[in-house]
Amino acid sequence: MEITDVRAHQIRIPYDAGVASFRQGASAISALDMVLVEVTTDAGLTGWGDAFAYVCPRTTRSAVEEMIAPQARGLKVPDAAGIPATMEQIQRNLHLFGRYGITMFAISGLDIALWDLAAKIEGVPLHRLLGETRRSNIPAYASLLRIGSPENIAGECRKAMALGYGAIKLHETTTPAIFAAREAIGPNIPLMVDMNCPLTGEQAIAFANACKDAQPMFLEEPVWPPEDFTALAEVRSKGGLGIAAGENACTEYQFRQMMNAGAVSHAQPSVIKVGGITEFLKVASLADRLGVKIVPHSPYFGPGLLATLHLLAGRDDGLVEMFYLKREACLWGGRADVDATGHVAVPTGPGLGYEPDRGVMERYRVA
Structure with missing residues (x-):
């Protein structure tokens, strides 16, 4: 089974926190920004991940699209035992962009999606x-x-x-x-x-x-x-x-x-x-x-x-x-x-x- 595509979906859901506020620096955060990472395969299975995106959703989305997707397309979907080696190789391939912050947020999204796929292939919930x-x-x-x-x-x-x-x-x-x-x-x-x-x-x-x-x-x-x-x-x-x-x-x-x-x-x-x-x-x-x-x-x-x-x-x-x-x-x-x-x-x-x-x-x- 191979990965055919990796897509980043930017979602923004408003919320109400009553008397509270959510700020990052000078910016008030009035909605929940998410970047969902969708990994599709040639077998029809889809894995879902999540890349951190508070106040930086477009940047995180770009990181998934420009750095992660090219690394992942065409890869054989690893089983659970193979995911760590696959992710270490991707970390090595992308280390020039930094090992923290946005790069790792995008890597996180792919990793979660691969674990979702691995458990789906086995037909069990991830915790099992x-x-x-x-x-x-x-x-x-x-x-x-x-x-x-x-x-x-x-x-x-x-x-x-x-x-x-x-x-x-x-x-x-x-x-x-x-x-x-x-x-x-x-x-x-x-x-x-x-x-x-x-x-x-x-x-x-x-x-x-x-x-x-x-x-x-x-x-x-x-x-x-x-x-x-x-x-x-x-x-x-x-x-x-x-x-x-x-x-x-x-x-x-x-x-x-x-x-x-x-x-x-x-x-x-x-x-x-x-x-x-x-x-x-x-x-x-x-x-x-x-x-x-x-x-x-x-x-x-x-x-x-x-x-x-x-x-x-x-x-x-x-x-x-x-x-x-x-x-x-x-x-x-x-x-x-x-x-x-x-x-x-x-x-x-x-x-x-x-x-x-x-x-x-x-x-x-x-x-």
Whole structure:
């Protein structure tokens, strides 16, 4: 079986996050931008992948079309055992364009699609192809977007809890925000704080000590630059809190540097950024050996979400991250949504489990 074509589909689905906002630098993000990677074969099977695309969908789409598609067309579809070697060769072929960022986002999309195909060929859900299935549904946490107002933060936390979520993550950088959330959710609910890299190491240590009584599970990416693993390790040792990082890291190699530095208690590989399922599995194996917990970065709505669920199905722990917002449409017909108990069911169909709704794709396609 050969790959006949690789296509990138840019999809943009509006959402409503209420009092929250989603910003990347100076740009407000008012819709969910996705680049779906469709890999077709001469046997009629199709694999679906996902390439990270927040605020850069045209760039990611171009990377898939100009770098990935020429590498993949005509390749024999590898089985599960052959995917790592295939992807390493493609990484080697494209290393002149950089091993991180957009190049790896595009590589991630192809890798996920190949795993989808490999499981479909075997007629099994991806989690069974990957090994032992330990969980059939994954506990979700509500990942709140930036709100700012402690009063509004408390209100949104209470709403999320009422919907069944069993854990909360904030995207805030002030201690009043953190304490407001803790008071709203009570002492026993896990609380995480994503800071998005604003502080120096010294500032982050002071911040960790200031909010320690609110008992956050971890501070996520408190330090700029995010790859300053020495500074992160110092914050972890002197701040007295868990430290999470990894959504901006690519490949097992960079995670190895992070973990060897003692920078994190929680590693956060993102399957649509790190290099796909292949690299995610390497990162998870490394983390298990070194005693680091895996909490994936996964606030996605395309195949990357499904892939994350399958990866977590083979683990005894780990939560799935779900952006706390109302989207206008769903590629999966609502089947990958959080239920009333705060869990997301792991798909049981072949491959990733679901095929994207082409009607939704066409309605929200960006030409």
